[in-house]
Amino acid sequence: MATLRFDGLAIGKMPYWRCLAGPVTDAILMHRFANPARFLKIARPLTTWLFWPGLLLLLIGAGCGLFVTPADYLQGQTVRILYIHVPAAWLGMGGWSGIAIAALMQLVWRHPLAAVAGRAIAAPGALFTAICLMTGSIWGRPTWGTWWEWDGRMTSMLVLFFLYLGYIALANASARQGQQGGVSSVTAIFGLVGAVNIPIINRSVVWWNSLHQGPSITLRGSSIDGSLLWPLGLTLLGFSLLFGAIVLMRMRAILAENKVEARMQRLARG
Amino acid sequence: MNQWAFVIAAYAVTLAGTAIVSLTSWRAMRSAERRADQLSDRG
Amino acid sequence: MKAKHQRLILALAALVALVGAGLLAASALKDEAAYFYAPNDVKTKGVEPGKAIRLGGMVVKDSLKRAADGVTIHFDVTDGKATVPATFSGIAPDLFKEGSGVVAEGAFDAKGTFIATNLLAKHDERYMPRELEGMNYNETTHEMKAEK
Numbered sequence: 001m002a003t004l005r006f007d008g009l010a011i012g013k014m015p016y017w018r019c020l021a022g023p024v025t026d027a028i029l030m031h032r033f034a035n036p037a038r039f040l041k042i043a044r045p046l047t048t049w050l051f052w053p054g055l056l057l058l059l060i061g062a063g064c065g066l067f068v069t070p071a072d073y074l075q076g077q078t079v080r081i082l083y084i085h086v087p088a089a090w091l092g093m094g095g096w097s098g099i100a101i102a103a104l105m106q107l108v109w110r111h112p113l114a115a116v117a118g119r120a121i122a123a124p125g126a127l128f129t130a131i132c133l134m135t136g137s138i139w140g141r142p143t144w145g146t147w148w149e150w151d152g153r154m155t156s157m158l159v160l161f162f163l164y165l166g167y168i169a170l171a172n173a174s175a176r177q178g179q180q181g182g183v184s185s186v187t188a189i190f191g192l193v194g195a196v197n198i199p200i201i202n203r204s205v206v207w208w209n210s211l212h213q214g215p216s217i218t219l220r221g222s223s224i225d226g227s228l229l230w231p232l233g234l235t236l237l238g239f240s241l242l243f244g245a246i247v248l249m250r251m252r253a254i255l256a257e258n259k260v261e262a263r264m265q266r267l268a269r270g
Numbered sequence: 271m272n273q274w275a276f277v278i279a280a281y282a283v284t285l286a287g288t289a290i291v292s293l294t295s296w297r298a299m300r301s302a303e304r305r306a307d308q309l310s311d312r313g
Numbered sequence: 314m315k316a317k318h319q320r321l322i323l324a325l326a327a328l329v330a331l332v333g334a335g336l337l338a339a340s341a342l343k344d345e346a347a348y349f350y351a352p353n354d355v356k357t358k359g360v361e362p363g364k365a366i367r368l369g370g371m372v373v374k375d376s377l378k379r380a381a382d383g384v385t386i387h388f389d390v391t392d393g394k395a396t397v398p399a400t401f402s403g404i405a406p407d408l409f410k411e412g413s414g415v416v417a418e419g420a421f422d423a424k425g426t427f428i429a430t431n432l433l434a435k436h437d438e439r440y441m442p443r444e445l446e447g448m449n450y451n452e453t454t455h456e457m458k459a460e461k
Contacts (some may be wrong), residue, residue, distance in 0.1 A: 260306050
């Protein structure tokens with residue numbers, strides 16, 4: 001019987017359900033990056049290639065958002081906060097989605113880099129969630145007439161921030177106990193469970209009467225006029241690239257620390 | 271003009287936060303990788 | 314079955330259960346987590362006078378009237394299905410105006426008028442430059458048309 005060999009995987013011999021699970025569980029990506037040395041070979045140049053274009057896009061987008069686009073008919077100049085508030089919200093929620101995916105990869109496939117990625121995402125994710133909350137508050141004061149209200153969107157976003165703090169505390173504790181990559185199974189499960197909050201944040205303004213406005217950009221189109229919308233694309237992409245670069249830098253730092261620590265332990269044992 | 275105060279505050283918070291996390295991440299990476307490289311030099 | 318696949322099935326089952334539980338809890342919270350009552354909620358559910366609530370909706374056009382004392386304002390709040398009268402004494406936020414959203418904190422009096430102690434302007438999801446002001450926004454096609 002002819003056997004289709006695919007990246008070290010014999011698909012032809014497997015029962016059907018494993019045919020399905022095989023390519024998913026053993027995706028090329030996972031094997032290729034399972035080896036930290038091979039990951040670093042790609043991560044080193046990628047850090048630079050994400051950081052500088054990200055920063056450039058971000059500065060152009062923010063500059064256009066500050067000085068080029070017109071003021072909003074109702075909010076006036078404060079509409080410009082949108083160009084940083086929306087990417088911050090996107091990264092705060094995207095960051096936790098990344099933590100959840102990394103947790104799944106750690107728990108199911110025992111991928112050696114998953115724990116490293118999860119721990120690397122936590123701090124910038126928490127930071128951008130905080131930026132989202134703060135810029136929202138600064139926008140709310142002149143627009144709504146209040147710095148903070150306990151409506152569905154704001155409360156669920158604050159919960160996300162506390163989830164990040166909890167994850168960071170758990171990850172630091174497990175790193176001190178010498179867990180691989182610094183994320184224990186408990187921490188990973190916490191990251192997975194916390195992901196429940198992400199759809200709640202997203203839907204909060206639809207399910208519940210909230211002070212925060214409904215979604216402006218939906219699959220059907222945008223209720224933000226084109227003349228105000230375009231810098232948002234630049235800042236969204238810019239912040240995302242920068243976030244990627246920050247995560248890569250933190251992953252590289254953790255991998256290097258692990259290497260030093262492993263060597264120290266070997267030396268201590270003689 | 272008062273509105274600009276809010277805009278500037280929001281951008282300043284974002285700029286400071288992004289700069290701090292980028293800089294600390296980069297410095298942590300550089301020092302950790304330097305220590306790791308020194309190890310491999312000594313064999 | 315490999316341990317890896319057991320873990321995968323276990324993790325996916327747990328994830329589905331968790332998300333299901335979370336969404337169920339969230340939908341059960343539907344009424345409790347609502348930030349404000351819309352005029353129609355007030356009408357259908359009934360809110361006893363004197364109970365502190367938030368009332369949210371649109372300020373009806375041409376309903377805003379300033380009382381003789383100069384600080385009290387009267388206006389109607391609507392959600393398209395029901396309309397309730399409201400009154401407020403104090404400084405309203407800049408963005409509070411007829412035809413735009415408002416969230417008022419306060420309580421109903423015996424006659425069914427909402428006595429607001431605090432006003433918040435609620436912004437909607439539309440953003441456009443000043444040149445487009447006065448144009449109508451079509452919610453289904455997302456197009457702007459000049460007001461006739």
